[in-house]
Amino acid sequence: MASTPATKNKAQANSKPETVAPEGPPDSELLERAQGGELAAYDQLVKRYQERVYATIYHMTANHEDANDLAQETFIKAYQALRSFKGDSSFFTWVYRIAVNKTINFIKQRRKRLHMSLNDLDFNAENDPDLVALISDYTPRRDVSLNELQEKLNAAMLKLSEVHRLVLTLHDIQGMPHEEIGRILECNTGTVRSRLFYARQQLQAYLSDYLK
Amino acid sequence: MDFHSEKPASIELDKWLAIKRHEQPPPGYFLDFSDGVMARIQAGKERKKVSWWNRLWLDFNPKPVLITSYGLTVSALFLFGMALAQLNEDPDSSTQAELNPFESGLITATTLPGNRLVDSGNLVRVDTVIRNPNQESSMYPVLSSSPPAFFIESSPRLQKASFQVK
Numbered sequence: 073m074a075s076t077p078a079t080k081n082k083a084q085a086n087s088k089p090e091t092v093a094p095e096g097p098p099d100s101e102l103l104e105r106a107q108g109g110e111l112a113a114y115d116q117l118v119k120r121y122q123e124r125v126y127a128t129i130y131h132m133t134a135n136h137e138d139a140n141d142l143a144q145e146t147f148i149k150a151y152q153a154l155r156s157f158k159g160d161s162s163f164f165t166w167v168y169r170i171a172v173n174k175t176i177n178f179i180k181q182r183r184k185r186l187h188m189s190l191n192d193l194d195f196n197a198e199n200d201p202d203l204v205a206l207i208s209d210y211t212p213r214r215d216v217s218l219n220e221l222q223e224k225l226n227a228a229m230l231k232l233s234e235v236h237r238l239v240l241t242l243h244d245i246q247g248m249p250h251e252e253i254g255r256i257l258e259c260n261t262g263t264v265r266s267r268l269f270y271a272r273q274q275l276q277a278y279l280s281d282y283l284k
Numbered sequence: 285m286d287f288h289s290e291k292p293a294s295i296e297l298d299k300w301l302a303i304k305r306h307e308q309p310p311p312g313y314f315l316d317f318s319d320g321v322m323a324r325i326q327a328g329k330e331r332k333k334v335s336w337w338n339r340l341w342l343d344f345n346p347k348p349v350l351i352t353s354y355g356l357t358v359s360a361l362f363l364f365g366m367a368l369a370q371l372n373e374d375p376d377s378s379t380q381a382e383l384n385p386f387e388s389g390l391i392t393a394t395t396l397p398g399n400r401l402v403d404s405g406n407l408v409r410v411d412t413v414i415r416n417p418n419q420e421s422s423m424y425p426v427l428s429s430s431p432p433a434f435f436i437e438s439s440p441r442l443q444k445a446s447f448q449v450k
Contacts, residue, residue: 111322118318126317131304140309140317147321148328190307197306202299222303245304276297 096120099163107154114154118147121164124246125171131241132175132234134226135189142178146171161255168256176234188226193218228278236271243268 096102096116105113125146130139150167157166179186197203197218207218229237235257242248242256243264250261250268257264331339344351 111325114325115318115322118321119314122314122317126309126314130307130309136309143317144321144324148324151321151325152328191309193303193306194308197303200302200306202302203306206296206299206302218303221300222307225300225303240301241304244298244301272294272297276294279297279300 100159103154103157103159103163106151107157114151117163121167122147125167127246128168128238128241129171129175130191131229131245132237133179133186134230135187136191137189138178142174143171146174149174165252165255169258172238172256176238179234186230188223188230190222190226193222224279228275231278232271232274236267236274239264239267240271240275244272 099117099120102113102117106117122143126139126143129142129146130136133139133142146167150170153170157163161169203218206221207216229240232240238257239253242253243250250264253264254261334342344354
């Protein structure tokens with residue numbers, strides 16, 4: 073039940089895959105300088121990964137304020153643990169692992185008190201052919217708005233378990249490959265694929281009223 | 285369910301998920317994000333340099349209500365402790381404590397309506413005072429001619445005592 077090649081490519085294009093070389097010094101150099109106490113070097117690392125870390129946390133919590141707090145705390149904790157970073161994984165994977173663990177712990181603690189605070193859709197949304205088709209052709213009520221669909225989708229995603237929501241976020245929304253997801257979650261790619269399959273099935277079931 | 289009918293639902297799910305890719309935080313959000321992180325890291329470093337006493341003061345300083353309530357609690361505990369010590373030091377109360385058969389578990393008293401405590405100097409028993417027959421009283425050797433003040437004066441309706449007073 074994998075995504076189609078067209079949407080998968082689009083997802084990967086919209087995200088920033090790790091294979092694309094970042095601008096400026098490599099992570100290893102910045103890391104070394106940050107471990108030596110240079111805050112400016114760590115600032116560059118934060119700027120490099122802030123959007124992706126924030127996005128992952130936001131898609132998991134569906135709440136901008138919580139995502140803001142958790143994302144900041146992720147980078148603060150990463151800085152405090154910088155000396156213990158051995159370099160056996162990339163800095164990106166290591167920070168993501170911190171973000172994921174923090175977010176899952178947060179969600180588990182606030183399980184019954186999660187409420188949505190959704191970000192607005194950017195101005196490109198209404199021009200996205202996928203979304204145009206979704207509204208005009210594939211919904212029972214053709215006057216439904218994008219915002220309504222957005223709420224339905226986020227509410228359905230919140231019904232998924234944390235782990236399933238996470239793999240769906242990392243793969244289908246942020247375009248991360250299975251191998252990288254496996255490194256972050258410290259599991260093999262087979263587990264990632266099976267969780268992803270189950271997550272998509274569950275989400276389809278929750279959205280079945282709107283899906284054709 | 286055959287695969288063909290299942291396939292379109294999967295494709296539609298991908299279109300749904302495209303909504304998520306268009307969700308963006310407020311404009312300019314990421315311009316200040318790293319500054320916020322650095323400020324918090326710097327504040328944490330400054331905090332570690334401060335001695336524990338100054339840190340405590342910094343914690344309490346902007347919270348006058350908190351520090352006032354702490355002060356009041358400590359004062360109340362101090363006064364309570366002093367009052368307790370005063371009671372224990374009072375000779376009358378110590379004698380009563382010595383003579384108090386209630387403490388030795390020999391006597392259990394209940395109060396009937398109409399009875400009241402008096403310091404009459406007379407040993408008066410009412411039916412409300414129950415002696416444990418299985419225990420010898422250890423209080424007699426130290427009893428003075430003046431009985432403790434806790435004995436309840438009998439109401440007009442006295443009943444015959446159900447125990448023997450030695």
